[in-house]
Amino acid sequence: MIELKSISKTFNKNTVNENQLFNNFHLTLTPGEFTLMIGSNGSGKTTVLNLLAGTIFPDDGEITVGNTNVTQLKDHQRSKWIARIFQDPLAGTSSELTILENFRLAAIRTQSKKISIGTTNQFREIVKEQINFLGLGLENKTDQLMGTLSGGQRQALTLLMATMDEMQLLILDEPVAALDPKTSDVIMKLADDIIRRKKLTAIMVTHSMKNVKDYGDRLLMLKSGKIDRDLSGQAKNNVSLNELYDWFGN
Amino acid sequence: MSFYLTAILLGLGFSALAIGIFISLKIFNIPDITTDGSFTLGGVVTAVSLSSGISPLLTLPLAFVAGFIAGIFTGIIHTVLKVNALLSGILVMTALFSINLAVLGRSNLPLINLPTIYSAFPFSNNLTITQFYLTLFFIALILFFIYRLMKTDFGLAMRATGNNEQMVRACGVNSDRMKIFGLGLANGLTALSGYFITQIQGFADINMGIGIVILGLGSVMIGNILATAINKKSILFQLIGVVIGSIIFRIILAFALTIGIDAIYLKLIVAIFVLVIVSIPNFKKA
Numbered sequence: 001m002i003e004l005k006s007i008s009k010t011f012n013k014n015t016v017n018e019n020q021l022f023n024n025f026h027l028t029l030t031p032g033e034f035t036l037m038i039g040s041n042g043s044g045k046t047t048v049l050n051l052l053a054g055t056i057f058p059d060d061g062e063i064t065v066g067n068t069n070v071t072q073l074k075d076h077q078r079s080k081w082i083a084r085i086f087q088d089p090l091a092g093t094s095s096e097l098t099i100l101e102n103f104r105l106a107a108i109r110t111q112s113k114k115i116s117i118g119t120t121n122q123f124r125e126i127v128k129e130q131i132n133f134l135g136l137g138l139e140n141k142t143d144q145l146m147g148t149l150s151g152g153q154r155q156a157l158t159l160l161m162a163t164m165d166e167m168q169l170l171i172l173d174e175p176v177a178a179l180d181p182k183t184s185d186v187i188m189k190l191a192d193d194i195i196r197r198k199k200l201t202a203i204m205v206t207h208s209m210k211n212v213k214d215y216g217d218r219l220l221m222l223k224s225g226k227i228d229r230d231l232s233g234q235a236k237n238n239v240s241l242n243e244l245y246d247w248f249g250n
Numbered sequence: 251m252s253f254y255l256t257a258i259l260l261g262l263g264f265s266a267l268a269i270g271i272f273i274s275l276k277i278f279n280i281p282d283i284t285t286d287g288s289f290t291l292g293g294v295v296t297a298v299s300l301s302s303g304i305s306p307l308l309t310l311p312l313a314f315v316a317g318f319i320a321g322i323f324t325g326i327i328h329t330v331l332k333v334n335a336l337l338s339g340i341l342v343m344t345a346l347f348s349i350n351l352a353v354l355g356r357s358n359l360p361l362i363n364l365p366t367i368y369s370a371f372p373f374s375n376n377l378t379i380t381q382f383y384l385t386l387f388f389i390a391l392i393l394f395f396i397y398r399l400m401k402t403d404f405g406l407a408m409r410a411t412g413n414n415e416q417m418v419r420a421c422g423v424n425s426d427r428m429k430i431f432g433l434g435l436a437n438g439l440t441a442l443s444g445y446f447i448t449q450i451q452g453f454a455d456i457n458m459g460i461g462i463v464i465l466g467l468g469s470v471m472i473g474n475i476l477a478t479a480i481n482k483k484s485i486l487f488q489l490i491g492v493v494i495g496s497i498i499f500r501i502i503l504a505f506a507l508t509i510g511i512d513a514i515y516l517k518l519i520v521a522i523f524v525l526v527i528v529s530i531p532n533f534k535k536a
Contacts, residue, residue, distance in 0.1 A: 074424075075419050075420065076418075076419040076420075076422050076423055076424050076425070077422075079419070079420055079421060079422035080422060083420070086416065091414065091416055091417060092417055092420070093417060094409070094410040094414045094417055094418070095413060095414070096409060096410070096412075097406060097409060097410055097413070101406050101409075102410075104403065104406055105403075105406050105407060105410055105417075105418070105421045105423075106421055108403055108421075108422075109420075109421045109422045110422060113402075113403040113406070113407040113423060114402065114403050114404060115402045115404045115405075116403065117398075117401050117402050118402070118403045118406075119401070119406075
C-alpha cells in the first residue's frame with residue numbers, strides 16, 4: 001500500500017506567483033493495481049509523481065510505502081522501493097554505457113554499488129534472456145553502447161531494466177508521449193504485459209485517451225490539485241471517449 | 251635523442267594529470283580547474299615529505315591524499331553549496347596557493363642529494379632511462395587501477411553520473427556524493443603528476459602549476475581524437491589515448507623548441523595547438 005496523506009504543497013511561496021496546488025490531498029494506491037492519471041496541464045499530475053518519487057517534497061503531510069514513512073527521503077533513497085520511467089525515452093538509460101552495463105546499474109537499484117565487477121557472464125545470460133523477450137534482435141548486442149539505439153528501443157529497454165530488481169511501485173510519466181504511434185503501441189503493450197506478469201503496483205500519467213480506454217484498472221482525473229473523478233473496474237471500462245473529453249471541458 | 255626522451259618522460263609524468271582531467275571532464279562532465287593548485291600541492295607535499303626524511307614510496311600516497319582532499323573541497327562547494335563548477339575550482343585553486351606556500355615555507359625547494367623514487371630503484375646508469383621506466387610502470391599501474399574501477403558496479407555508477415544524473419538517482423545512486431568522490435580522485439591523480447614532475451625536475455616551485463590545466467585538456471582532446479580515429483571508444487582505449495595524448499603534447503612542445511621558437515612564445519603555441527585539436531572534430535562534422 002502506497003499512501004499520500006494530507007499533502008499540502010504550495011509553489012513560489014511568498015511571491016506574487018504563489019500557487020497552492022495541494023491542500024489536504026489524499027491518494028492510496030492498492031498493491032497490484034495499475035492506476036492511470038489524467039488531467040489538464042497544471043492540474044498536479046506530475047507533482048503527484050514527483051512527490052511519490054521524492055524529487056519534490058510536501059510542505060505538510062505524510063508519504064508512506066507499506067509501513068515505511070518515506071516523506072523525508074530523497075529520490076535516490078526511495079529508489080529502494082520505487083522505479084521510474086520518464087517521458088523522455090532517453091532519460092532512463094545512460095548513452096555512454098553499454099546495454100549490459102545499463103542493465104547492471106538497474107539490477108542493483110536497491111543495493112549498494114560495490115567495488116566489484118557485476119557484469120559477469122552469468123549476468124549477461126540473464127540480460128540476454130530478458131532482452132530476447134522483446135524480440136528486437138538486441139540480445140546479441142549487449143556490448144553495444146546504449147547511445148547507438150533509437151528512442152523506442154531505449155524506452156523498451158528502460159522498462160525491462162526497471163523490473164530487474166524488486167519494487168513496490170512503478171511510476172510511468174507519459175512513457176510513450178515522445179514516440180511515434182506504432183512504437184508507442186508496442187511500448188504500451190510491453191509495459192502493460194510486464195505490470196500484469198509481475199503483478200506490479202503502477203501509476204501512469206497519460207494524455208492519450210486511447211491508452212485510458214485500453215489499459216489500467218483505475219482511472220483518476222485531477223483538477224486543480226483535487227481528485228475530480230476516481231473510477232475502477234466496470235465503471236472505468238464503461239467510460240466513453242466522449243465522456244472523457246467532456247471531463248476536460250469544465 | 252635524449253632531448254626527446256626527456257619530452258616523453260615529461261609526457262608520462264603529466265599523464266596522471268591528464269587522466270585526472272579525463273575523469274572530471276569526460277566522465278563527470280565537470281570543468282574542474284582545481285588542477286593548477288592540486289598539481290602544485292602534489293609537488294609541494296612531495297618536496298617537503300622527502301626533505302623531512304619520509305621514504306619516496308610512502309610519499310606517493312601522501313601526495314595522492316593531499317590532492318584528493320583538495321578535490322573533495324571543490325566537490326563539496328559545487329554540490330552541497332551549489333556553486334558553479336568552474337567557480338568552485340577557481341576558489342579552491344586560489345586558496346591552495348596560500349596553502350602550498352605555507353606547506354613549502356618558501357617559494358622554491360630543491361631536492362639536492364635527497365633520495366627520490368628514481369634513486370630508490372636505479373634500473374639503469376642513465377637517470378633519464380630509469381625515470382622513464384619507473385614512471386611508465388606507475389602510469390601503467392594507475393591506468394590498470396582506473397580501468398578496473400570503471401568496470402565495477404561503483405564505476406558504472408560513476409560513469410553514468412556524468413552522463414545521465416536523473417537516471418543514476420533513479421537507480422539509487424547519490425549523485426552528489428559520486429561527484430565529490432570523482433573530483434577527489436581526479437585531483438588525487440593530478441597531485442600524483444606533481445609527485446612525479448617534482449622528482450624528475452628535482453625541485454618544487456610555488457608557480458609550477460600555473461596554466462597546467464591546459465596540458466590536461468589538450469591531452470584529453472588528443473586522446474579523444476585518437477580513440478575516435480581507430481573507432482575504439484571503450485574506456486580502456488580512451489584512457490590509453492589520454493596517456494599517448496600527453497606524450498604527443500610534450501613531443502610537439504619539444505619540437506617547437508628545437509626548431510628555434512623563442513621560449514617566450516611557448517604558451518602561445520600551447521594555446522594555438524589546443525585550439526587546433528579542439529576544433530578538429532568540429533571541422534570534420536562540417
